[in-house]
Amino acid sequence: MLTDAPPRRVDRAGFLESDRIRTLDLPQDGRLPSITKSIESAMKGGGSAGVRHACAEFLDAASEFYKTPTCGIRVLAARPLRVREHWTSELFGDYTPETMLIRVWMRTAVRKEITSFGTFLSTLCHEFCHHLDYQRFRFHDSWHTRGFYERAAALYHHARGTPPKKLFWLPTAGDRWRIDWPRTNRSAAPGRVG
Numbered sequence: 648m649l650t651d652a653p654p655r656r657v658d659r660a661g662f663l664e665s666d667r668i669r670t671l672d673l674p675q676d677g678r679l680p681s682i683t684k685s686i687e688s689a690m691k692g693g694g695s696a697g698v699r700h701a702c703a704e705f706l707d708a709a710s711e712f713y714k715t716p717t718c719g720i721r722v723l724a725a726r727p728l729r730v731r732e733h734w735t736s737e738l739f740g741d742y743t744p745e746t747m748l749i750r751v752w753m754r755t756a757v758r759k760e761i762t763s764f765g766t767f768l769s770t771l772c773h774e775f776c777h778h779l780d781y782q783r784f785r786f787h788d789s790w791h792t793r794g795f796y797e798r799a800a801a802l803y804h805h806a807r808g809t810p811p812k813k814l815f816w817l818p819t820a821g822d823r824w825r826i827d828w829p830r831t832n833r834s835a836a837p838g839r840v841g
């Protein structure tokens with residue numbers, strides 16, 4: 648994971664605000680984890696209609712909790728030829744703010760392998776966080792800041808029922824940040840060797 652470079656002029660304040668918000672309110676009930684299980688079962692079934700239905704239920708529940716309009720969902724069999732060029736890091740899904748539509752695809756672009764459930768869910772949460780940026784936080788753009796990735800991770804771990812991981816960051820060229828995976832993984836599994 649690599650953050651976007653801060654915008655030069657306009658929207659710099661919004662970018663910094665996005666970077667600063669490192670947590671996300673999470674529902675206290677088990678609704679999202681339970682829907683997540685139905686996404687997993689639907690993926691095992693292999694048909695995109697069942698997956699789409701479960702994803703729509705997930706997004707409805709999440710939108711209700713965060714008091715945003717519901718976003719639409721399209722589950723594609725494979726990566727479309729055209730994806731939003733603005734977000735080059737979107738390998739498994741995208742979000743169009745104008746139409747509030749999330750698209751996720753079930754096969755990877757290059758080798759046409761089935762996207763793993765973890766990656767699929769992580770993508771769904773990531774794209775939903777773009778929706779939250781516009782509809783809840785009212786940012787004018789949705790940047791991949793450290794805060795953005797941490798909000799998406801919080802939602803993912805809640806949905807999957809896994810313990811939240813503290814993310815550690817390293818500064819990199821161009822005023823960007825990347826995840827320090829060794830440190831992040833060490834802190835997530837104290838005592839683990841390696």
Ligand SMILES: [Zn+2]
Nearest residue numbers: 734737773791
């Ligand atoms: Zn993104």
